[in-house]
Amino acid sequence: MIELSGxxxxxPAAAGDVVALDGIDLVVERGAVHGIVGRSGAGKSTLVRCLxxxxxxxxxxxxxxxxxxxxxxxxRLREARRAMGMVFQHVNLLDSRSVAAxxxxxLEVAGVPRRRRAERVAELLELVGLGDRGTAYPAQxxxxxxxxxxIARALATEPAVLLCDEPTSALDSATTRQILGLVRxxxxxxxxxxxxxxxxxxxxxxxxxxxxxxxxGRVVQSGRLDDVVTQAGSPLSNALIPVPDVPQDEARRLxxxxxxxxxxxxxxxxxxxxxxxxxxxxxxxxxxxxxGLRLGRLQLDLPHRRVAPALAALRDAGxxxxxxx
Amino acid sequence: MLDGLLDNPVLTQAVPxxxxxxxxxxxxxxxxxxxxxxxxxxxxxxxxxxxxxxxRAVRGPVGLVVNLGRSLPFIILAIALLPFTRAVVGTSLxxxxxxxxxxxxAIPFFARLVETAVREVDPGKVxxxxxxxxxxxxxxxxxxxxxxxxxxxAGFTATVIALVAYSAMAGAIxxxxxxxxxxxxxxxxxxxxxxxxxxxVIVVVVQAFQVVGDAVARRLDHR
Numbered sequence: 061m062i063e064l065s066g067x068x069x070x071x072p073a074a075a076g077d078v079v080a081l082d083g084i085d086l087v088v089e090r091g092a093v094h095g096i097v098g099r100s101g102a103g104k105s106t107l108v109r110c111l112x113x114x115x116x117x118x119x120x121x122x123x124x125x126x127x128x129x130x131x132x133x134x135x136r137l138r139e140a141r142r143a144m145g146m147v148f149q150h151v152n153l154l155d156s157r158s159v160a161a162x163x164x165x166x167l168e169v170a171g172v173p174r175r176r177r178a179e180r181v182a183e184l185l186e187l188v189g190l191g192d193r194g195t196a197y198p199a200q201x202x203x204x205x206x207x208x209x210x211i212a213r214a215l216a217t218e219p220a221v222l223l224c225d226e227p228t229s230a231l232d233s234a235t236t237r238q239i240l241g242l243v244r245x246x247x248x249x250x251x252x253x254x255x256x257x258x259x260x261x262x263x264x265x266x267x268x269x270x271x272x273x274x275x276x277g278r279v280v281q282s283g284r285l286d287d288v289v290t291q292a293g294s295p296l297s298n299a300l301i302p303v304p305d306v307p308q309d310e311a312r313r314l315x316x317x318x319x320x321x322x323x324x325x326x327x328x329x330x331x332x333x334x335x336x337x338x339x340x341x342x343x344x345x346x347x348x349x350x351x352g353l354r355l356g357r358l359q360l361d362l363p364h365r366r367v368a369p370a371l372a373a374l375r376d377a378g379x380x381x382x383x384x385x
Numbered sequence: 386m387l388d389g390l391l392d393n394p395v396l397t398q399a400v401p402x403x404x405x406x407x408x409x410x411x412x413x414x415x416x417x418x419x420x421x422x423x424x425x426x427x428x429x430x431x432x433x434x435x436x437x438x439x440x441r442a443v444r445g446p447v448g449l450v451v452n453l454g455r456s457l458p459f460i461i462l463a464i465a466l467l468p469f470t471r472a473v474v475g476t477s478l479x480x481x482x483x484x485x486x487x488x489x490x491a492i493p494f495f496a497r498l499v500e501t502a503v504r505e506v507d508p509g510k511v512x513x514x515x516x517x518x519x520x521x522x523x524x525x526x527x528x529x530x531x532x533x534x535x536x537x538x539a540g541f542t543a544t545v546i547a548l549v550a551y552s553a554m555a556g557a558i559x560x561x562x563x564x565x566x567x568x569x570x571x572x573x574x575x576x577x578x579x580x581x582x583x584x585x586v587i588v589v590v591v592q593a594f595q596v597v598g599d600a601v602a603r604r605l606d607h608r
Contacts, residue, residue, distance in 0.1 A: 112516050114512065114515060114516065138518040138519070138520065139518060140518075141515075141516055141517065141518040142517065142518045144516070146513070146516045146517075148509060148512075148513060150507075150509050152507065152509040152510050152512065152513035153510075154510060154528065154531070154532060155532060155607055155608045156531045156532050156534065156605070156607055157531075165514070165517065165527075166517040166518075169514075169517050169518050169519050169523065170518070197607040198607075199607060199608050217517075
């Protein structure tokens with residue numbers, strides 16, 4: 061559905077060129093909810109702007125729903141954009157228009173006749189649970205309601221792709237869950253492909269099927285959620301299944317154990333740890349269910365001389381174990 | 386004292402006539418200013434470096450002309466324009482003639498206010514409209530102008546009020562209206578009563594414009 065290949069974006073500057081995207085290769089499957097995560101400045105926003113064609117790549121190509129966005133002339137690009145819906149962090153509704161008129165805007169742009177517009181707007185507001193707020197103005201709505209309107213507007217022209225740029229970063233946690241629930245529900249009902257740009261791992265855990273980590277304009281890790289979390293010690297695995305920091309004792313060592321129920325059930329993992337006997341203690345750990353997998357990350361504290369035998373014993377039990385630096 | 390006021394033919398006839406002249410002068414100039422100043426202000430914004438169509442070659446010269454119009458004191462602009470006014474209207478006397486320097490003085494003023502109002506519109510709204518596939522014309526009219534409309538109306542109110550002030554100066558060089566009356570009676574003949582009445586009428590006119598302008602801006606503002 062979405063394919064980026066060798067995508068580079070360089071901003072020329074007097075003090076030296078700024079490389080925002082440095083050779084991105086990425087495929088998002090039809091109907092997937094794909095998260096793109098990274099710190100600010102990692103290139104997330106530039107990536108979205110290239111997807112919408114608001115920014116021309118320096119080199120490489122962007123293909124969305126079979127159209128090579130990066131090669132379209134301006135007029136054709138405007139048409140292609142109607143196949144994409146976009147949801148923004150600050151929603152960007154027009155304050156001068158009522159909720160219904162905001163949702164109607166993309167339909168006006170697409171030249172949909174007035175009567176059909178009214179029907180579609182009513183449908184869309186119903187879809188996002190705001191059927192009765194059509195005549196209100198954005199200023200009269202809460203942040204969560206405004207984002208619902210933003211989603212309704214993005215879906216107006218029945219796009220194949222929904223791009224969400226930090227859709228919940230300005231919302232509280234309860235509202236965030238509602239909005240993400242709505243996004244997943246829409247994907248299930250409409251079969252739409254969703255790309256969510258975010259810096260919050262919680263968003264990825266909540267809705268994403270697959271995820272890409274960007275750093276300095278490059279892909280550091282990418283894949284299905286169940287695959288990346290089971291790559292023990294990988295940056296996304298660590299970020300998605302965080303364990304609390306523990307103060308480290310000079311005389312002792314930390315060993316980290318990771319497992320997924322696909323290979324080892326929790327009780328076996330815990331039994332293997334218990335079998336290490338005295339002197340080995342669990343100091344931090346996380347056990348949770350993510351992407352349908354039960355996952356665990358445990359940190360063990362043990363004396364230096366016990367590290368090598370412990371690692372061997374844990375690996376024999378089918379666990380991923382390694383000393384933490 | 387009121388009887389004395391009503392017996393004075395200057396007050397019963399000249400003041401209403403002058404008021405009408407002032408309103409005509411301001412009204413026509415305001416219309417011309419709106420028609421020319423609004424597109425000019427939008428042009429200034431559109432060709433700016435972060436505008437819809439950055440064009441340095443246009444931005445520079447247009448900005449310069451606008452600043453030139455803004456920097457001259459109105460009375461000097463009006464006098465400098467006398468030959469031009471005569472060429473356009475056929476005379477440099479009367480309220481019709483005053484409309485020329487008034488409009489030329491107010492257009493750059495209003496254009497800058499429009500530019501500022503439009504610049505205040507959140508760029509995110511522009512981006513959202515662009516992502517939906519809007520043309521530049523649609524972004525300009527339905528997003529920038531419509532979202533900035535309350536501010537544009539407030540700017541227009543300020544412009545009209547400035548026009549009332551300018552019209553008094555235009556009166557001083559033969560434009561007629563309340564300014565002319567106040568100067569010829571109040572300043573040249575030391576007729577304080579006429580002077581005071583003119584001041585009161587001008588204050589009332591300005592106040593009326595302000596109240597109407599505020600009401601319209603409020604109606605349009607849903608923020």
